[in-house]
Amino acid sequence: MKSRDTSVLSKQDARKVLFIGNINQALSGAVSISKDSFEVRSNMLDGIDAAAGGDYSVIYVVISTVPTKLKSALKVLRNVSVKSRIILLSQMYEESMAAELAAFSVDGLRIADDYLICPIKSEQLFAPAEANYTLAPQTSRAAVDVDYFYDARLMQLEKLATTDELTGLKNRRYIREFARQIILYAGKQKRRVTLLLFDIDNFKHYNDVYGHPTGDEILKQAAVLMQRSCRPHDIVGRVGGDEFAVVFWDDPKKLLNAQTDSERRFTMAEHPGEAIFIAKRFRSELSKAELNLLGDEGEGILTISGGLASFPRDGFTVQELFKRADEALLEAKRSGKNRIYLVGQEQSDIEDIG
Amino acid sequence: MEERCPCNHLRAIVIGSLTDSFVRNVMELLDNYEVESVLCEDIYWAVGRLNNSDLTEALLIGRYEHLSGQKGRFFEIASKAGYVCCCFSDSHWDFGQEQLSVLKSAGGFIVNKAEDIEKVILRLLASDKGRTSAKKTNGSSFNRDEFLTTKAELDALLGG
Numbered sequence: 001m002k003s004r005d006t007s008v009l010s011k012q013d014a015r016k017v018l019f020i021g022n023i024n025q026a027l028s029g030a031v032s033i034s035k036d037s038f039e040v041r042s043n044m045l046d047g048i049d050a051a052a053g054g055d056y057s058v059i060y061v062v063i064s065t066v067p068t069k070l071k072s073a074l075k076v077l078r079n080v081s082v083k084s085r086i087i088l089l090s091q092m093y094e095e096s097m098a099a100e101l102a103a104f105s106v107d108g109l110r111i112a113d114d115y116l117i118c119p120i121k122s123e124q125l126f127a128p129a130e131a132n133y134t135l136a137p138q139t140s141r142a143a144v145d146v147d148y149f150y151d152a153r154l155m156q157l158e159k160l161a162t163t164d165e166l167t168g169l170k171n172r173r174y175i176r177e178f179a180r181q182i183i184l185y186a187g188k189q190k191r192r193v194t195l196l197l198f199d200i201d202n203f204k205h206y207n208d209v210y211g212h213p214t215g216d217e218i219l220k221q222a223a224v225l226m227q228r229s230c231r232p233h234d235i236v237g238r239v240g241g242d243e244f245a246v247v248f249w250d251d252p253k254k255l256l257n258a259q260t261d262s263e264r265r266f267t268m269a270e271h272p273g274e275a276i277f278i279a280k281r282f283r284s285e286l287s288k289a290e291l292n293l294l295g296d297e298g299e300g301i302l303t304i305s306g307g308l309a310s311f312p313r314d315g316f317t318v319q320e321l322f323k324r325a326d327e328a329l330l331e332a333k334r335s336g337k338n339r340i341y342l343v344g345q346e347q348s349d350i351e352d353i354g
Numbered sequence: 355m356e357e358r359c360p361c362n363h364l365r366a367i368v369i370g371s372l373t374d375s376f377v378r379n380v381m382e383l384l385d386n387y388e389v390e391s392v393l394c395e396d397i398y399w400a401v402g403r404l405n406n407s408d409l410t411e412a413l414l415i416g417r418y419e420h421l422s423g424q425k426g427r428f429f430e431i432a433s434k435a436g437y438v439c440c441c442f443s444d445s446h447w448d449f450g451q452e453q454l455s456v457l458k459s460a461g462g463f464i465v466n467k468a469e470d471i472e473k474v475i476l477r478l479l480a481s482d483k484g485r486t487s488a489k490k491t492n493g494s495s496f497n498r499d500e501f502l503t504t505k506a507e508l509d510a511l512l513g514g
Contacts, residue, residue, distance in 0.1 A: 043424050043427060044398065044424075045397065045398065045401050045424055045427050045428055045431055046427065046431065048398055048401045048402055049401050049404070049405070049431050052401070052402055052404070052405035053405050069396055069398065072395065072396055072398055072399070073398040076398040076399050076401070076402040077398075077402075079402055080402050080405070
């Protein structure tokens, strides 16, 4: 183990924490924090004002606090608080933006050190501040072994907790939590969300006849094909043995930036129209996929059965959406497989989208 | 009329972009009157500057729509730091009752002609000349009653 380079460490006497944003939105459970070392500002202007006049070891910023000019605001925050660790707090559907911001640098200085996905627990807010030292920002993490390995382990654990190991897709836990959050968001923004549940027809047969390694390869290839068929911000996950889920949602930033009709079509989901289009495209791609591991019969034999349900048309909660989509999926299977059903207002309105 | 009077105390922060002719004109005006000024691209940068300055009198200038964000919270922060907000608006803008109230309470005002900015600067310089001490005073020392016209308009906008 390398010896610790003390030049990058500074003893932290006042472990003050500044929280910028709606704290109730970010934390799970009751908020019970001592006010001695913890300050809250509800908006970014006050946050910057406080940071400029204070000496905080950690500054948390809820991304949604700053509806516009977030990058500019973070640059200023970094400018006035060079020695603080700035941690972004984002909802799941903001994760890509949070990651992008955390990687952004100005003049060699990152505007944010890290990000966390909400909701988080109160005690997590103080975790970085409880160390006996403060890592100076922008310092090479390899110079301080403990922090480096801790962060690496933490990242690994987080990935394992949300990712399906076989396919690399999001797992059931992530999909359900993401769907819950995006439905809340969509409800406030008057947008729609569509859930697709599908599984591979006769998958058990492939496992039994060709073996589990072949079955695993089929799942992996189906995962890749589905991801390619979807829009970049849609969330694809594996929620069961051979069962997959896709959450189609409208990223408002992509909607704003769309210039042409094709871009608008790509970004704006006329729920569930766009989801139906993507599901059909996926079925088409799957039918053309050459699966050599299935021998001479490998081409064009894979089919799926699926069920689509939309918020708010078919349900108002994630539980309701999953239930309705699952009912449509079962109906598709009962009706002969190799089809995707869309839920209508009534059970009898289930429609075969082809 | 252009007075060239060196100023030891008056400072200004202009908020906006040099692509805006209004901003360019204001910066040129301040330069002509030898008022030390900085340009900030938005209110976040301006707030970052507020704590950096050791000022006796300071002016914040920018378009109303750029300064009035977050329900006018910027006006309050600026006022607390001893700044006077001079907002410019040359078009019909939904001023927002809440933001206007905050602006008024914070001692700021709106001008709707670019040439009025020069009058503001001149009046501030005149009040600055009358001061004997260079030390920072509590709050702004210039006489806001000189801006009765704009204040009256502001009151009219607020309906009070």
